[in-house]
Amino acid sequence: MKPHVVVYKKLPEHLLQRLEAECEVTLFDRITQDNRADFLAALKTAHGMIGASLPITNEMLEGAPQLKIASTISVGVDNFDLDYFRRRGLMLAHTPGVLTEATADTIFALILSTARRVVELAEYVKAGRWKGSIGEAQFGVNVHGKTLGLIGMGRIGSAVARRAHHGFGMPILYHNRRPDPEAERELGARYVSQDELLAQADFVCVMLPLNADTERLIGAREFALMKRSAIFINASRGRIVDEAALIAALQDKTLYGAGLDVFEVEPLPAESPLLQLPNVVALPHIGSATHETRLAMAELAVSNLLAGLRGEPVPHLAV
Numbered sequence: 487m488k489p490h491v492v493v494y495k496k497l498p499e500h501l502l503q504r505l506e507a508e509c510e511v512t513l514f515d516r517i518t519q520d521n522r523a524d525f526l527a528a529l530k531t532a533h534g535m536i537g538a539s540l541p542i543t544n545e546m547l548e549g550a551p552q553l554k555i556a557s558t559i560s561v562g563v564d565n566f567d568l569d570y571f572r573r574r575g576l577m578l579a580h581t582p583g584v585l586t587e588a589t590a591d592t593i594f595a596l597i598l599s600t601a602r603r604v605v606e607l608a609e610y611v612k613a614g615r616w617k618g619s620i621g622e623a624q625f626g627v628n629v630h631g632k633t634l635g636l637i638g639m640g641r642i643g644s645a646v647a648r649r650a651h652h653g654f655g656m657p658i659l660y661h662n663r664r665p666d667p668e669a670e671r672e673l674g675a676r677y678v679s680q681d682e683l684l685a686q687a688d689f690v691c692v693m694l695p696l697n698a699d700t701e702r703l704i705g706a707r708e709f710a711l712m713k714r715s716a717i718f719i720n721a722s723r724g725r726i727v728d729e730a731a732l733i734a735a736l737q738d739k740t741l742y743g744a745g746l747d748v749f750e751v752e753p754l755p756a757e758s759p760l761l762q763l764p765n766v767v768a769l770p771h772i773g774s775a776t777h778e779t780r781l782a783m784a785e786l787a788v789s790n791l792l793a794g795l796r797g798e799p800v801p802h803l804a805v
Contacts, residue, residue, distance in 0.1 A: 489795045490552075492528045494537030495559060498781060501788050508792060509534070516540075529553070536791050541565045547576070555794035559780075559787040561585055563804045564696040564723060571805040578805040579790035583641060584782040585774035590645035592773045593721045596745030597634075597689055600717050600767045602626040627715070627742065629654055635687025636660040637680060637704075638722070639669055643693035647673050659683045684711040689719060696723035704728065709735040714742065721747035721773045733759045736766060747773050 491509040493502070494517050505511050512528040514521055517540050529535065529550040535542075538559040544567050547553060555577040556566065563580050571578045599605055603626045610616060610624070634650045636643045639662040650656040651673040658675040660666070661683050669675040684690060690712060694700045704720075705728035712718070718741055720727055729750045735741045743765035749758075752771055760766050774780060786802065793800045 489533035489554075490528075490531050491534045491536065491791065491795070492525070492532045494525060494535065494540055497536075497784055497788070501784055504788060505536075505792070509795065534791050534795050536787055539565075543567075544570045547574070555579060555791060555800070557787045557791035557794070559783050562695060562723065566804075568805050576805070577794050577800060577803055579787065579794060579800050579802055580804045581783045581786045581790075582802055584786055585779050586641045586645050588776045588779040589642050589721060589773040590649060592747060592769070593642070593646050593691060593719060594649050596719050596721065596747065596767055596769070597691075597717070598629055600719070600743045600745035600765075601629045601689075605767050606764050627717075629656070629689075631655050632688035633657045633659060633686060635683040635690045636675075636693055637683065637691065638662060638693030639666045639675070640693065643691075644669055646691060646693070647675055651675075656689075659687055680708075681711055684708055685713070687716060688713065689717050691719040692722050692726055694722050694726055696725055700726050702726070702728050704732075706731040706734070709740055712741060714740060717742050718744045719746075720744075724749040724752065729760075733763075736760075736763050741765075743767075745769075747771055 488508065488510045491505055491511050493511060493513045496515040514525055517525050526546060526549055529546060531552060532550050533552050534555045534557065535553065536557040536559065542556065542565055547570065553576060557579040558565065559581060561580055561582045563578060566578055568578065607624060634656045636647060636658065639660045643660065647658050647669055650658055658673055659678050660669065660675050661678060661680045665677045666675065670677065692704060703726050709731055718732065732744060736744055745767045747769045748771055754760065754768060760768055774783065790800050790802055
C-alpha cells in the first residue's frame with residue numbers, strides 16, 4: 487500500500503508526478519479558510535506532508551497519528567515546534583544550501599538600493615520630477631570600502647561576506663555563536679561582540695534563524711548603539727527585530743535607512759509606517775524567489791520526503 491502524502495503548496499508538475507509514482511497524494515495549492523477543514527481531514531491518514539509558508543501547529547499534528555515526516559520547502563523551520571517533533575519522534579526535513587546564493591544576492595541588492603536610494607530615486611524619475619542635475623538632497627552614500635557587520639555567519643552570511651570582500655573591498659565584522667577561522671583567513675573577517683559590531687559597522691545585516699533566543703534580539707537598545715549614518719538590513723525573519731523600535735529609529739533619523747525583506751506581520755499591512763518612510767526599501771520576502779532557486783528547493787524537499795517515507799537516510803533533517 488502506498489503511503490499517503492499531503493501537499494500544501496503548489497509543486498511543479500514533474501515533482502508532483504514523482505510523488506504520485508510512490509505515494510497517494512492529496513494536493514492543496516495553498517491553505518485558506520475555505521479548505522482548511524479538508525486539509526485537517528487529509529492529515530488524519532497522512533504518512534508525510536510537504537509544503538511551506540504555513541504555521542503547522544501541534545494541534546494539527548495531533549490529528550495526524552500516522553505521520554512520519556514533514557518536509558518544508560524552506561531552510562527556516564520556525565513554522566514548527568521542534569520540541570514536539572522530538573518528543574513524538576517525527577522527522578522534520580528542510581532545504582538548506584540551495585537558496586544560499588539567491589538570498590545573498592537579495593541582501594546585497596538591499597544594501598545597494600538602500601545606500602544609493604535606488605527605489606526612491608527611480609520613483610522620482612517615474613513621477614516626472616527629474617528636471618535637471620540632481621543635488622545633495624538626492625545623494626546617497628558609498629558602499630565600497632564601508633564596514634559590513636554580520637550578526638550570524640552561517641552559509642548565507644558567508645556568501646554575503648564573500649561579495650562584500652571580493653566585490654566591494656569592505657572590512658567585515660561578524661558576531662556568531664563561535665568564531666569562523668575560514669572567514670577570518672579568507673575574507674579578513676574579524677570576530678567581535680555584538681555591541682562592538684553595532685557601534686562600528688556602516689551596514690548591519692541580521693543573518694539569524696528565528697528561535698526563542700533570537701526573537702526580538704534587536705530592539706531600541708541595539709539601534710541606539712548604531713551610528714546615525716548606519717543602514718540596517720534584515721532578510722532573515724521579521725520577529726528577530728522589534729519593529730516598533732526600528733520604526734522609531736528611522737523616524738528620528740537615529741538610523742540612515744533600512745533594507746527589509748521580512749517583517750513581524752506578512753504581508754506587511756498597508757498602514758505600516760515603514761511604507762511611508764523614504765529611507766526604507768521594503769521587499770515582499772523575496773530572498774530565495776528566483777525560478778532556479780525555488781525549483782531546487784522543491785526538488786530537495788521532495789527528495790527529503792521520499793527518503794523518509796522509504797526508511798532511507800534523509801539528506802537534510804532539522805530534527
